[in-house]
Amino acid sequence: MDVSCPICCCEVETCLHFARGCGWVGGLWDGLELEVKTKVGYERVREWVEDVWQDYDEGQRELFMVGLWAAWERRNKMVFENKPVQIDPVIRRVRELMREVKEGIVGGFDDAGQKGEGTGSDMEGGRGGWRPPREGFxxxxxxxxxxxxxxxxxxxxxxxxxxxxxxxxxxxxxxxxxxxxxxxxxxxxxxxxxxxxxxxxxxxxxxxxxxxxxxxxxxxxxxxxxxxxxxxxxxxxxxxxxxxxxxxxxxxxxxxxxxxxxxxxxxxxxxxxxxxxxxxxxxxxxxxxxxxx
The missing domain is CATH 3.30.420.10 (Ribonuclease H-like superfamily/Ribonuclease H)
Known part of the structure; x- marks a missing residue:
């Protein structure tokens, strides 16, 4: 069984390698303009995340966690669905997810992944609803x-x-x-x-x-x-x-x-x-x- 990283094929795939050692994910951090610690000596990915966490403000922490999630999602699509692992679409997805979180438009969907009622997000003192576009759109x-x-x-x-x-x-x-x-x-x-x-x-x-x-x-x-x-x-x-x-x-x-x-x-x-x-x-x-x- 091949246990090497399916993206870079350079090292054994571990959580720590995926999050900070894989060159592809490193390109993602660069694209998101996030500085991540690259020093050696971490034994678990949690130690690295906690170390990185201390250097980030709230917005950077949100961007970091969404970036990790999007990178893992793309990795799985490559492994299980043979989808390409290009950096730019992942960066765009992270930016869009961050915008949706800030604008409160992320709703809930059913397990089938198609259409569902969802609970939506609370906005402006507990009210939620459609919002006009930003200026120019x-x-x-x-x-x-x-x-x-x-x-x-x-x-x-x-x-x-x-x-x-x-x-x-x-x-x-x-x-x-x-x-x-x-x-x-x-x-x-x-x-x-x-x-x-x-x-x-x-x-x-x-x-x-x-x-x-x-x-x-x-x-x-x-x-x-x-x-x-x-x-x-x-x-x-x-x-x-x-x-x-x-x-x-x-x-x-x-x-x-x-x-x-x-x-x-x-x-x-x-x-x-x-x-x-x-x-x-x-x-x-x-x-x-x-x-x-």
Whole structure:
């Protein structure tokens, strides 16, 4: 049995080697601009972590722990799923996770890794809800509603930094083949990016409550499945924008898109702007704004 590090293949893989001795992880620390102690003499990884911990402030400690988790996640994807271990995607994932923690948009998801209610995160004195994008961005929320015999519904809503509705779209289709949630959600994201590009928006935060799709976008790798094909199209299209953030949210923070995905009659689509918001989502839009007063 080969016990060498599966990434660098230079030494026996131990927790201590992985966290501080492997050159690949060293590149991650450099990319995150974290100085880590490299002196010899540690017998256990805990001793090293405690030593490093003393030199960090609170923000660096959070970044360090998220970095460790993301590095181990990527290592496992390489070993068990034959995914590449490039540094840049891991650094981007760490930065995005840190942003989500700070903005309070990390929700809970079911064991299947797809869509679940989740508890979300408490914000502003125990209240939690949808938040407008930061300055210079628009935020697009998408959702797909799939039910056998009832077709597939797609819902998309785009809002500005004040929470105002810029545009939205909904459609319900009859699926000849058995519909699949992840592919439908990915198609909604593609349509959202396509519309944003057409309207000239260059900085987009894309929010979805489908973990499978968000993970595929964050850790993009080519594949031959239907989902991979749509994800590939999304990634290629998003290259025309200046900035795109893939954000995973709890379903309760994605209520407007959810309502739209279940609104449109079979075989029909609707589009609207701030002057023609459907009655079915008006109260939900106002409710989202109330969290930010």
């Amino acid at each position: 628009v935020k697009i929320n998408v959702d797909a509603g799939v039910k056998e015999g009832c077709g597939t519904g797609l819902g998309i809503i785009c809002r500005d930094e004040q929470g105002g509705v810029l545009w939205g779209w909904a459609e319900r289709r009859w699926e000849v083949m058995e519909p699949r949630v992840a592919e439908a959600e990915a198609e909604a994201i593609f349509l959202g990016i396509h519309k944003a590009k057409a309207l000239g928006y260059s900085a987009v935060i894309m929010e979805s409550d489908c973990k499978v799709v968000v993970d595929e976008l964050r850790m993009y790798s080519k594949g031959r499945s239907d989902l991979h094909m749509v994800v590939h199209d999304i990634v290629e299209l998003s290259k025309d924008l200046d900035s795109v953030v893939w954000s995973l949210v709890s379903r309760k923070f994605n209520r407007v898109a959810h309502e739209l995905a279940h609104f449109s009659p079979m075989g029909e689509s609707i589009s609207f702007d701030r002057n023609s918001i459907p009655i079915c989502i008006a109260n939900v839009v106002v409710g989202d704004l109330s969290y930010n007063i």
